Amino acid sequence: MDGAHWDGLRSLLPAYRQITNVAVKDGATTAFWEDNWTGDAPLCTTFPVLYSHVAKRGASVQAVAKHGLASSLVPRLSTQARTELLSAQNMLSACIQCKANLKKKNILDSDVCELCKCSAETVSHLISGCSIAQSFWRHIGWDPLRIPPAADLWQIEAQADAPSRSPPTMILLCCWNLWLHRHDVVFRRRDPSLRQLFSCREAAELWRWRLPPAQRSDVEYWRTRFVM
């Protein structure tokens, strides 16, 4: 599987490696879907529809960490599977190495968000609480206060006049861009930039081909929103 969309998702959760280091050593002998390594239940049980779209069952945590969750799936996902994918990404995001999680592990002394400098950097904060994220949502006509917390993001409902079928995919795109933007600020010392966040306009075009044919025209809506 290739394409910028999947390249993006491949590194969507860079924390995978840290997760595997902490929880399952190097993950080489732990089955990503079938073993209970996340704490609650095997992922194949938690996300049964998504599991039915797995291209290679029995893949190790290490292999999925290396290539990305989405790249372990068949190219065309059903609507339910895409919803479960978003949910799975979000569940794993609780382990993302945002500053709040790192502080809990005593790896960092401070968890203050480097974008707004005034709140703890949790995943939910990055998605909808941070001032620049809120500007992003408002700019596309969405109320950031109606964006669910990260763990419940799969329950997001379309706002404004957005097409009702494709939000899980497009919200994943928005979150991915917010995460990339955060990396630019934290690791590349760039200034927070709303303009940079709207580079997802080009990505939306690439993601079009991962939507079912009947939903591809929805991308036009999102392209008209992702402009400064």
Ligand SMILES: [Zn+2]
């Ligand atoms: Zn912030």
